[in-house]
Amino acid sequence: MTRPYPTDLDLTELIGPIQPPRVKELRAVTVATPGGSISVDGTSGALGNETDTKLLLGLREWADVILVGARTVIAENYRPSTTPIAIITRSLSLEPGHRVLGGSPLLLTPAAALDDPRLAGRREALVAAGARFLPTGQGSPMEILAALHAEGLVRVTCEGGPGIYAMMFGADLVDVWHLTVAPVANAPVDRQLFHVPADGEGFHRRLALDYLAATDDSTVFLRYRKSVEPGGSGQVR
Known part of the structure; x- marks a missing residue:
């Protein structure tokens, strides 16, 4: 039996608990395929849905600043x-x-x-x-x-791209990760979610699941928080 999913999700639930205005917090927001691709034909527009756009804009409204790499600004033609x-x-x-x-x-x-x-x-x-x-x-x-x-x-929403995500996760600076998983299988991968330069160091970060929901077009919305203890798990809301 197929579970009935909503066409949209509540923005307050998507963003989740927030800190007081002057508390430092960095949130990363990403849309990706299960295979780790964050774009199709060079941009992410074909992956997200209206709820994903609402989340992106909601995090921008929450934030003091949008952090993004120049390559992403150029590829996505930021305004x-x-x-x-x-x-x-x-x-x-x-x-x-x-x-x-x-x-x-x-x-x-x-x-x-x-x-x-x-x-x-x-x-x-x-x-x-x-x-x-x-x-x-x-x-x-x-x-x-x-x-x-x-x-x-002090409230920072990080929009990538792959090198910037890797930098911030690698330095363990991401407090909350909003990951939208698009129901798309594609190959080859256009742009990988994380990119570590050949002379850079890899990383391994275990996260705590804080939220899980889906819309009726099979797009999945995940929210992870920095895991306090090795192997620790969060409570899904």
């Missing part, structure tokens, strides 16, 4: 948001004419890129287009978050 956007970039690959710059985003950039004379022209063009550079030291995940916190941006 300005009412919630500030902080873009992680080492190479300053974002074009000065990109529409996201109309929202005066923060560019989280390591000192090496800010001091590189070869990038002086690109830095000037991005500032002229509306961006503001925020130094992140060596560019480690901890330094990136510390730079945001110093700006008073």
